[in-house]
Amino acid sequence: MRISVKIALIASYTALGIVLSPLWFPVLGSKAFPFQHMINILSAITLGPLYAALVAVFVGIIRYSLGLGTIYAFPGGIPGGLVVGTFYILLRRYIPPSKAWKISAFTEPIGTVLIGALTSYFLIAPLIGDERTLALASENIFTGLLIFSTGWFISSFIGVLVAFTTLYFLEVSRYIRFLEG
Numbered sequence: 001m002r003i004s005v006k007i008a009l010i011a012s013y014t015a016l017g018i019v020l021s022p023l024w025f026p027v028l029g030s031k032a033f034p035f036q037h038m039i040n041i042l043s044a045i046t047l048g049p050l051y052a053a054l055v056a057v058f059v060g061i062i063r064y065s066l067g068l069g070t071i072y073a074f075p076g077g078i079p080g081g082l083v084v085g086t087f088y089i090l091l092r093r094y095i096p097p098s099k100a101w102k103i104s105a106f107t108e109p110i111g112t113v114l115i116g117a118l119t120s121y122f123l124i125a126p127l128i129g130d131e132r133t134l135a136l137a138s139e140n141i142f143t144g145l146l147i148f149s150t151g152w153f154i155s156s157f158i159g160v161l162v163a164f165t166t167l168y169f170l171e172v173s174r175y176i177r178f179l180e181g
Contacts, residue, residue, distance in 0.1 A: 006047055010055055013043045017059035021068040027151030030072035030120070033063070037108050037159025040081035042166065045101045049085025053078045071128055075119040076112060076152060083111030098171065105164045112156040117149040 020035040036059060044052035056077035063069030087107045091100035121144070124130075 001047075006051060009043070009047055010051060010058070013039050013055045014058040014062070017055070018062050018066075018068075021063050021066070024068070025151075025155070027148070027155070030070050030076065030151075031068070032151055032155035033069065033073070033076075034155045034158035034162065036073070036077045037080055037112060037156045038163040038166070039159075040077060040111075041084050041105050041108055041160065041163035044081045044083075044085035045088050045104060045167065047085075048089070049082045052081025052085050056081050071124060072120050075116045075124055076155075077116070079111035079115035079119075080108045080156065081111070083115070084108050101167060101171075102164070105160055105167065108160050108163075109153055109156040113149050113153045117152045118145075121145055121148050 017039050023035060024031040024033045040052055040056060043055045060073035060077055063073055084104050084107055088100055088104035091103055
């Protein structure tokens with residue numbers, strides 16, 4: 001793919017993330033944004049893991065600057081794109097791309113929940129002094145982590161469903177030909 005096309009897609013995904021930013025729900029001290037997970041998947045599959053991480057950084061910076069997101073946008077967004085993109089690259093070596101993206105899309109919660117939520121809960125929340133999250137951690141660390149991760153999982157899973165549906169219709173309409181195996 002030409003670099004000019006990649007830059008256009010990066011800009012488009014970033015703009016989409018900003019336009020959809022008002023659609024979030026609260027999870028303790030964070031703002032769960034399901035469309036970031038959708039954008040992670042779309043950008044990871046169409047551009048690759050590093051570009052997906054770059055899109056997540058751009059969306060996170062702008063959302064945080066506008067007050068539409070929190071510092072949790074970074075550990076919540078970046079790992080998801082990295083994981084999906086990496087799985088897609090690895091899987092398409094062994095199975096057709098039309099099957100590889102369908103499996104890879106469902107790996108986004110691994111990056112968001114396992115990597116992002118754990119990083120946020122154990123590293124970011126203590127650094128920024130997030131009292132609600134820290135209060136849960138002081139009572140029972142496992143219960144607090146479960147509550148924190150559940151909200152992130154719901155957000156991630158909604159994003160996965162929207163991205164899967166979007167990619168499916170793009171593939172069926174033959175708009176995205178490189179997904180065909």
